[in-house]
Amino acid sequence: MKPQHQHDQKQMPQRPVGSLGVLGQLADFLDDRTGYRALMHEALYERVPGGARWRYVWGSTLVFAFMTQVITGLVLWSSYSASAQTAWESVYYIQHEMTGGWLLRGIHHVMAQAMVVLLALHLMQVVIDGAYRAPREVNFWLGLVLMMLVLGMALTGYLLPWDQKGYWATRVATNLAGLVPLVGPSLQQIVVGGPDYGHQTVTRFFAIHAGFLPATLVLMLVVHLSLFRKHGLCAKQPITRPDAMFWPDQVLKDAVAMLAVMAVVLGVILMPAVRAMLEGRPIVPGELGAELGAPADPSQPYAAARPEWYFLFLFQFLKVFEGWGASGEFFGAIVVPGLVMTAMFLMPILGRWQLGHRFNVAFTFALLAGIGLLTAMATNEDYAALWADRSSFADVEKLLEETENDKAKIAAHFGNDVAKIAAFEVRAKKLERIRHSQSFLDAVAMAKADASRSIELAGRPERIPSAGMLELIRNDALSQGPKLFAQHCASCHAHVDPAAPEAEAVLAKASAANLHGFGTAAWMRGLLDPKQVAGPAYFGNTAHKEDDMVNFVQNDLTDADTWKPDDIEAVIAAMAAEAGLAAAGTAPAVIEKGRGLVADGDRCGSCHTFRDNGVAAGSAPDITGWGSREWLVGIIVDPTHERFYGDSNDRMPSFGKAGEGSAPILTGRQIGLIADWLRGDWYRPAGH
Amino acid sequence: MTRDKTSDESAADRRGFMTKLLAVVCGGLATLPPVLAGVWMFLDPLRRRGAAATFLPVTDLASVPDDGIPRQFAVVADRVDAWTGFAAEPIGAVYLRREKGSDTVEALSATCPHAGCFVEMESQERCFRCPCHNSKFTLDGGMVAPSPSPRAMDGLECQVAKNGEIAVKWQNFYTGIAEKVARP
Numbered sequence: 001m002k003p004q005h006q007h008d009q010k011q012m013p014q015r016p017v018g019s020l021g022v023l024g025q026l027a028d029f030l031d032d033r034t035g036y037r038a039l040m041h042e043a044l045y046e047r048v049p050g051g052a053r054w055r056y057v058w059g060s061t062l063v064f065a066f067m068t069q070v071i072t073g074l075v076l077w078s079s080y081s082a083s084a085q086t087a088w089e090s091v092y093y094i095q096h097e098m099t100g101g102w103l104l105r106g107i108h109h110v111m112a113q114a115m116v117v118l119l120a121l122h123l124m125q126v127v128i129d130g131a132y133r134a135p136r137e138v139n140f141w142l143g144l145v146l147m148m149l150v151l152g153m154a155l156t157g158y159l160l161p162w163d164q165k166g167y168w169a170t171r172v173a174t175n176l177a178g179l180v181p182l183v184g185p186s187l188q189q190i191v192v193g194g195p196d197y198g199h200q201t202v203t204r205f206f207a208i209h210a211g212f213l214p215a216t217l218v219l220m221l222v223v224h225l226s227l228f229r230k231h232g233l234c235a236k237q238p239i240t241r242p243d244a245m246f247w248p249d250q251v252l253k254d255a256v257a258m259l260a261v262m263a264v265v266l267g268v269i270l271m272p273a274v275r276a277m278l279e280g281r282p283i284v285p286g287e288l289g290a291e292l293g294a295p296a297d298p299s300q301p302y303a304a305a306r307p308e309w310y311f312l313f314l315f316q317f318l319k320v321f322e323g324w325g326a327s328g329e330f331f332g333a334i335v336v337p338g339l340v341m342t343a344m345f346l347m348p349i350l351g352r353w354q355l356g357h358r359f360n361v362a363f364t365f366a367l368l369a370g371i372g373l374l375t376a377m378a379t380n381e382d383y384a385a386l387w388a389d390r391s392s393f394a395d396v397e398k399l400l401e402e403t404e405n406d407k408a409k410i411a412a413h414f415g416n417d418v419a420k421i422a423a424f425e426v427r428a429k430k431l432e433r434i435r436h437s438q439s440f441l442d443a444v445a446m447a448k449a450d451a452s453r454s455i456e457l458a459g460r461p462e463r464i465p466s467a468g469m470l471e472l473i474r475n476d477a478l479s480q481g482p483k484l485f486a487q488h489c490a491s492c493h494a495h496v497d498p499a500a501p502e503a504e505a506v507l508a509k510a511s512a513a514n515l516h517g518f519g520t521a522a523w524m525r526g527l528l529d530p531k532q533v534a535g536p537a538y539f540g541n542t543a544h545k546e547d548d549m550v551n552f553v554q555n556d557l558t559d560a561d562t563w564k565p566d567d568i569e570a571v572i573a574a575m576a577a578e579a580g581l582a583a584a585g586t587a588p589a590v591i592e593k594g595r596g597l598v599a600d601g602d603r604c605g606s607c608h609t610f611r612d613n614g615v616a617a618g619s620a621p622d623i624t625g626w627g628s629r630e631w632l633v634g635i636i637v638d639p640t641h642e643r644f645y646g647d648s649n650d651r652m653p654s655f656g657k658a659g660e661g662s663a664p665i666l667t668g669r670q671i672g673l674i675a676d677w678l679r680g681d682w683y684r685p686a687g688h
Numbered sequence: 689m690t691r692d693k694t695s696d697e698s699a700a701d702r703r704g705f706m707t708k709l710l711a712v713v714c715g716g717l718a719t720l721p722p723v724l725a726g727v728w729m730f731l732d733p734l735r736r737r738g739a740a741a742t743f744l745p746v747t748d749l750a751s752v753p754d755d756g757i758p759r760q761f762a763v764v765a766d767r768v769d770a771w772t773g774f775a776a777e778p779i780g781a782v783y784l785r786r787e788k789g790s791d792t793v794e795a796l797s798a799t800c801p802h803a804g805c806f807v808e809m810e811s812q813e814r815c816f817r818c819p820c821h822n823s824k825f826t827l828d829g830g831m832v833a834p835s836p837s838p839r840a841m842d843g844l845e846c847q848v849a850k851n852g853e854i855a856v857k858w859q860n861f862y863t864g865i866a867e868k869v870a871r872p
Contacts, residue, residue: 068722075726086772093771099735100728107722248708255714262718463773 044247046229050239052249055129058122059228060254061261065115066217068262069153072108073210080160082206084198085468087162088295092458092469096286106269106289112154114265116310119147120368127347127364130357131234137348139227142220144344149217156209158308162202164447167296168305170205171197176333179326197298286455294450295469300483303443306382313374316381340367385437393431400428453479456685475669481677484670488655489515495678498526498537507536512652514538518678519579519627524572530554543650548607549620562603570594571604579627581679598623617642632675636666737872739767741859743845746782749852752793758783758809758816758827760798763858782844782856783809783816785827795846795856796829802837804863816841838866 031037048056079098081090094101123143126132132140159170178188191208193200244250273283294300307315314333321328343363350356403409414420450473457472458464465471473479485495494510496503497517507514514537517523526532533553534540544550557563574594576582582591598604599613607620621644625631634641637656640649655666666674676682746761753759762778781798796816800807805820815832816825824832829841845857860871 064718067719071722071726075730078730079732089771094729097771098729098732100725101732104722104725104729107725111722248704248711252707252711252714255711255718258718259714262721266721458771462775463768464771466772466774 046246048233048244048246048250049235051241051244052253053236054253055125055236056233056250057254057257058118058125061257062118062122064258065111065118065261068111069108072104075104076108077210082202084162084202087160087202088469089464091161091292092455095292096455102285102289107265109290110265110268112157114261115150116154119150124364127360129234129236130351132348133351136231136234139224140348141345142224146217146220146224149213153209153213156205159205160209161292162296163293164296164302165293168302169307179330179334292451293447294454295473297470304447312378313371316374316378382437382440385434385441388434390434393427396427396431450479457683459685460683476682477673477676478682480673484674488666510536511541515678519581521572521576521583524575528553528557528568528572530558567597571597574598575626578625581627618646621645629675629679632678633671636671636674741857743847743855744858745853745855747854749848749854752784752786754786754788754790756785756787756827758785763856784854791848793846793848793854795844797842797844800837801839801842801863807841838864839868842868
């Protein structure tokens, strides 16, 4: 009767009433208003020519991987704090303190790598099956753009924890971007957020990683999928089996593949836990999944810097152009990758001819083989020392040291035998590579130690200062002490456990006392040992080699009538107590006795000032508070002060004293860190 | 014939059903880890507890004149915000008030019991007023009807030491309800 009513009739077909449950009625209600059944039908009942195949699963696994990244990424976002002062700190909090944070971050991190592998597989399947050919060219190009978007997300995500690894890798990547002709420097400055790396770098990379790139990717993906549906699946030829429907046959294969991908991802995350369990070690969840290095520090060298493994081939490729200077980097990082991408974009055009298609397939395989080869080369260069037998190069090492790598001397050694020299040079090169690899491995070990120390410090009950983790690390004696010592003290002083196997070799190279355990009873016991006092661990390699102290230890202390063994032990205990490092349980009476002996004008007090024994300064160092922080800082600041060695100071610089028109070598803070480190005075978590 | 075909068909149906079931189960299982890990981490705040209510030194008796007029003081304490530790930081404010000649100090939380805004003192009107929804309180924190606030201002336990140092038991209370209930 009424047209409107008729229209309604058409939209809402009559259904048998009463035969449906509540759910069925609800479904009808929804379908009437959304038409979801038709949509579902459209989505699921796509014809798959020749039936479902495993080779078609890669696209679906990529969508699945992307969805996983969206879910995990959004939750990570809810706890991530993008700034140079809080990025590391918030990632630490996620990884080590929030429930399940390690698992979520682990999935996000490993799935990102899985995605790169899946991309390669998807691309290979498309090229081999010739699925890029007309009319699917545009969709292939879209796929390449999607690939670059995914790689861009991988690159930007690497920085976000703002740890040493991400920081240095990003510096390299952005510097390479600066090589792009004309716009390079501006491009770099825009991405970095200014002339320097900092807050704006983190916020920009975060916006690019979690906003620009995924939003663009979703748009592209929608077009990619709708074009895929428009053209239908490009079936593997020849078709020998009956067609099937996407749902459920292909969906089942896709779902199994997704499950397999997730199983591999979880396997990678949980493998170290299984290993720990088998070896009976405790499982620390925070150590599973994605790594977190030490916080980014532009003032600390980071020799362990490497890009993520899937960019390692590019890193290695750049080495090919090492001798070329800046134009080499431009060629390796911009021109060649640009040409490769261009060749890939041209594939659908070339693929119109059978020969062109064969070329495309060969090109893809060659590309992957090249990437594989470069990756293997990079890995080999870095890890060669792990599997090479360095001891078999002992003769080469010895000869290089003896001849100081002087070509003429080496030639003379081999009696100018050209063949022998050539063979030697080959082995010397191999040794050089092993040494390179070893220094990389050492850097990795150092980076690991720095990382776990940062995490230990971040867990202090006082928590991280508002200035950020870097401030805490820079004031930590355990992490800074060894670096400062290596830089300023180790050219003369050794710092090696006398019981260690390498101790002899290290001590032989030192020209001042071994400071390992300085302030402890063990150190003092060695000093008062007639066999050791003139040895390399004490005064042996110094100007004090034949001074009064050595004479005293070797002649007076050995007189058992004046110095009973108990007396010497008492002196040792008293001196360790001065340092505040006396062993727990040392009897106070013993220390008191030792103090009396040290002050005694006929014993130590004949030269040394000690407490109120009245000995004038200048004849020997004042040993009141010997080995304490204050005493150590004092002697490092100025050993030529009359409180210490005065005029008889050997070669030790006055590290804390300003020279004429020059600042002191070390700041007070640095000297304090060295003193604390030597005394073993640093934060230790409860229970350690 | 017909019978056979029917059993063939029902076998195909069963196979189809198993395929669908397996597809859904596999897909579901694959999606489960990120979803569960996400929910697990997202709910982490539920297991966090605020600092226990403790007496914190605020000021001394001499700084609170005995004229019945409340004065505002900052409450200073060490504070932990997720990963950051702040040493001796202002974490809130209290009003302290002393009647003429009295050594007893009354402490009021500056947090409005209605919706948690910062209650301000109007010295001219000699009352407290919340700038958000105009809750009004007398100088001793009592309700002035009509008020959006369901209860009077929250009093805080207060101790005056022999040396005159005033310490306040710093607590937060649930807002918007008639009863004064401390947050855990």
